[in-house]
Amino acid sequence: MSPVEIGLVTLVVADYDEAIEFYVKRVGFELVEDSPATSTRTGRPKRWVVVRPARGGTALLLAEASDDDQQAAVGTQTGGRVAFFLTVDDFDAAYERMSDAGITFVREPTTESWGKVAVWEDLYGNHWDLIERRRVLDEDSFPPASDIDEFLFTEQQIADRVAELGAQITADYRGRVPLLISVLKGSMLFTADLMRAIDGPMEVDFLAVSSYGAATKSSGVVRIVKDLDQDVSDRDVIIVEDIVDSGLTLRYLMDYLGGQKPASLAVCTLLRRQGDHANDLDLDYVGFELAPDAFVIGYGLDVAQRYRNLPFIAIYAE
Ligand code: IMP
Ligand code: MG
Numbered sequence: 001m002s003p004v005e006i007g008l009v010t011l012v013v014a015d016y017d018e019a020i021e022f023y024v025k026r027v028g029f030e031l032v033e034d035s036p037a038t039s040t041r042t043g044r045p046k047r048w049v050v051v052r053p054a055r056g057g058t059a060l061l062l063a064e065a066s067d068d069d070q071q072a073a074v075g076t077q078t079g080g081r082v083a084f085f086l087t088v089d090d091f092d093a094a095y096e097r098m099s100d101a102g103i104t105f106v107r108e109p110t111t112e113s114w115g116k117v118a119v120w121e122d123l124y125g126n127h128w129d130l131i132e133r134r135r136v137l138d139e140d141s142f143p144p145a146s147d148i149d150e151f152l153f154t155e156q157q158i159a160d161r162v163a164e165l166g167a168q169i170t171a172d173y174r175g176r177v178p179l180l181i182s183v184l185k186g187s188m189l190f191t192a193d194l195m196r197a198i199d200g201p202m203e204v205d206f207l208a209v210s211s212y213g214a215a216t217k218s219s220g221v222v223r224i225v226k227d228l229d230q231d232v233s234d235r236d237v238i239i240v241e242d243i244v245d246s247g248l249t250l251r252y253l254m255d256y257l258g259g260q261k262p263a264s265l266a267v268c269t270l271l272r273r274q275g276d277h278a279n280d281l282d283l284d285y286v287g288f289e290l291a292p293d294a295f296v297i298g299y300g301l302d303v304a305q306r307y308r309n310l311p312f313i314a315i316y317a318e
Helices: 016-027 068-073 091-100 155-172 188-197 248-258
Strands: 008-013 030-037 046-052 059-064 084-087 104-112 115-121 127-133 148-153 178-184 203-210 223-226 236-244 264-273 285-290 313-316
Touching: 008 016, 016 030, 016 046, 016 059, 091 104, 091 115, 091 127, 148 155, 155 188, 155 264, 155 285, 178 188, 178 248, 188 236, 203 248, 236 248, 248 264
Parallel strands: 008 059, 084 127, 178 203, 178 236, 236 264, 264 285
Antiparallel strands: 030 046, 046 059, 104 115, 115 127, 148 313, 203 223
């Protein structure tokens, strides 16, 4: 078996509590553990203190220096080299939040070919990179650079939001067995991930509609191309959609399924495009709101059947 991860890295600190205060309150890490551990050889009490960013990955063991050698290593563990690399999805937001929290940046932000970076220092002077990595696209890559206007939601952002929606549905449907109705093809990836985020019994069925043809503008015509396999009467139905735009597709489906007398009928959509039209339908679960003019691809969403396999969501360059 190959090794699977670096679980912990030790950061030597002068004082447990001030270090926790800094990393949790200012940097925004989570305190994973703070428990008494075996005492040191000198008999001083030791604590097992672990912090890490909310999304996980390698954690830091905050280790209070207990002798002169360790004391000397505080803040200089790597002799001035950048010691740690903190990656974020949204550099500008993280930079602003950390600056507001009083964290000192010792190298101002620069944009490199691979993304954005700045260097900050912790309370002891250890240097950290703050990094947002950019996906590098060119005309030979998939997708080609000219097809993408902007990356909108990363794989991780989508996963985080789907987990939240799944937790909400789990809580709302406790004691019931929801029947998820996945509207093909756009919501297939969303459905597959959402199902696994629901912690309880559920069932799934599929329905395919056609409304857009190969164009990027609604034709206004909704047609059932593949019907359900099962009866929805007396079932707790949740329609799972990729995106609600004009709401024509959804309105049609709600009428169609509502006519079959389900016990309840809810809607869970990954995306909702903002605009006058989107607001008149009552949506129970919405993943992300979209700007009115953004046509998006990826994570199930297509343009002329292509790009459903992108793991992220991006604005298509029309
Ligand atoms: P509506 O009937 O206008 O609400 O359109 C909903 C359907 O249009 C969705 O299920 C998608 O298949 C498609 N659609 C709308 N906007 C987009 C988009 O930005 N990208 C990809 N498909 C879209
Ligand atoms: Mg669709």
